[in-house]
Amino acid sequence: MDTKLCKRLGIQFPLFAFSHCRDVVAEVSKAGGFGVLGVVGHTPESVKIELDWLDAQVGGAPYGVDLIVPNKLDAKEGGLTPADLEARVPPEHRRHVEGILKAHGIETANLWSAPVGEGFGDNLREAGARGVLEEALRHPNVKLVVNALGVPPPFMMRAAREKGVLVGALTGAREHALKHVQAGVDVLVAAGGEAGGHCGEVATIVLVPEVLDAVQDHPDVFVLAAGGIVTGRQMAACMAMGADGAWCGSVWLTTREAETNPVVKQKMLEADSRQTVRSRSRTGKYTRQLRSPWTDAWQAPGAPDPLPMPLQGLVSGPALDLIDKLSQQGDEGAKALATYWVGQGVGLMNQPLSSRQVVHEFMEDFAEAAERLAAFTR
């Protein structure tokens, strides 16, 4: 496809694959799309390993990284140690989590002694994020860095600019788009409320034209549509509205390459679009995820209100890690509770494919949709 964005990034098809799995990223970039590795939770050292591997795989094809860089150096929790943060978690929240696990026959004695999402706290602080970003920008195939939450800070903009790398930002509302553009962001990922993971409230079909309208005086800004998109026809729909491409996360979770917990992968293949829930129970901000007794328990009468980010992650993280581990060992309670971030598009994800097949199906389905629409006006 011969668009400005495809030319700028050197890709054939503006399908952006957000994944924590490097194999997915490599396969998509090799198939003509653009893989984006989620590196939240990584250290500069671990990101180097991943990107060295990717560089060796992709044969010069471009890819990107997605991280969370907080905007404020002096953020409230900026100077706090993990122990300081832990101390701020009310006992009620820990008791609630223990209650959920116990009700599903899961032992909680060692629950709080495991290390919490290593590097996560670091990465959320500017120093950690800066190290990861600098490492990423040392890799010549990295052509896009995306800030997953909030406005990219000036050091991120500067560092990327110096390397000629585009900067993207997740955009859940018109106001975000305006702030991002003011900060110099090149690629707005307009993510509707049907998206998996962190999401706003406005649906993709409204948000995409609303964001495009908001940035119409900035012809150099690219807008990717995200939220619910798992097929080429949906991508075509968004590009008919004016989007420059599609950003997809969920659809890769059920691919053969994905490192998704097999229990969760099977649930996703069976789920319809109503089996997701938008809840603050995982990170403290709204994220969409597969519904399970775990998410239900946070919405039950009398459940404590989730804590603000990053505190809620300290409560939910250890429990979800344990559920993940035990469910893969066949524990029935853990299998019931198991969940992961996914968008409403899960209702259309019904068979496990390779990432390359997904890209090819997108291309074919896109072409059919374009032909379908063209036929209406002949």
Added chain:
Amino acid sequence: MDTKLCKRLGIQFPLFAFSHCRDVVAEVSKAGGFGVLGVVGHTPESVKIELDWLDAQVGGAPYGVDLIVPNKLDAKEGGLTPADLEARVPPEHRRHVEGILKAHGIETANLWSAPVGEGFGDNLREAGARGVLEEALRHPNVKLVVNALGVPPPFMMRAAREKGVLVGALTGAREHALKHVQAGVDVLVAAGGEAGGHCGEVATIVLVPEVLDAVQDHPDVFVLAAGGIVTGRQMAACMAMGADGAWCGSVWLTTREAETNPVVKQKMLEADSRQTVRSRSRTGKYTRQLRSPWTDAWQAPGAPDPLPMPLQGLVSGPALDLIDKLSQQGDEGAKALATYWVGQGVGLMNQPLSSRQVVHEFMEDFAEAAERLAAFTR
């Protein structure tokens, strides 16, 4: 446009305009679209007046009606009088409503003495709905009858079939689609959670392909996309995915013809897409509406849980009628509280147009979107 649905209905452009305002319905049908008059709340006598007027206006152009026909003759509330229903409303709910109004300086002494939404209760019972339906089917330009809630009952299917009139049904989830098709429904209005009025949770961009997949073995079933659609580019997006047309309600509310409360109309023109809320506070089922202190008060801590339909309407109806009346008289408290059903597309509704202009803008915008998409594959 030369599609099967356009031919079947005798229209040029498969844009369906749901409105309670007969002028909108007439203008859209005359402009080449298909107007659908919402007749919930009507009696057979009042519907005759409206449809006689429409017949005189449209010059033979087809149009439809939208009503609520309950599926069960012996529905729980079926045999109850309005007084029986009123007696089931807990005092707490009336006190909550009085509290909201008083906090906005509105006198509540006569609040509960006004007659509640005349005919509404009747229409919801089968006898009432049957009379309205039979009257509608006496009008030869009526080519579609739509059931706004639930599966159309057998008598509705039979009566429409006898006249060669298509039957439609609002469809908020894949399961609804399967039930409707089994009942013989011809036109599925797949309405995403971003829609105004009664709505489900699944977003349009996911629901439309999901419903299309579910009914792919029924080639005679038409699928209209609804929810958030207020522009031709969004309609084109949905038709690229395979929809047979678009069903829009919100976009007509700010037209010149619409009988929308001018205070609310102005709020809609100014609102962005985040200023709607999905709440049970209006009818007892989830409906999306403009956010105001009225809707906030039903989500505040300590607010009573909305009652089931139709009881919640007995609580909210008189208050919203009063707010509507007083706001148009310039009462500041009522102006603040004023709200109405509208979808997230309200964020894209920024100027008052005639209904005819809206149809023409849809046509142009549709053509541009089709051209945009076609250019990607050349």
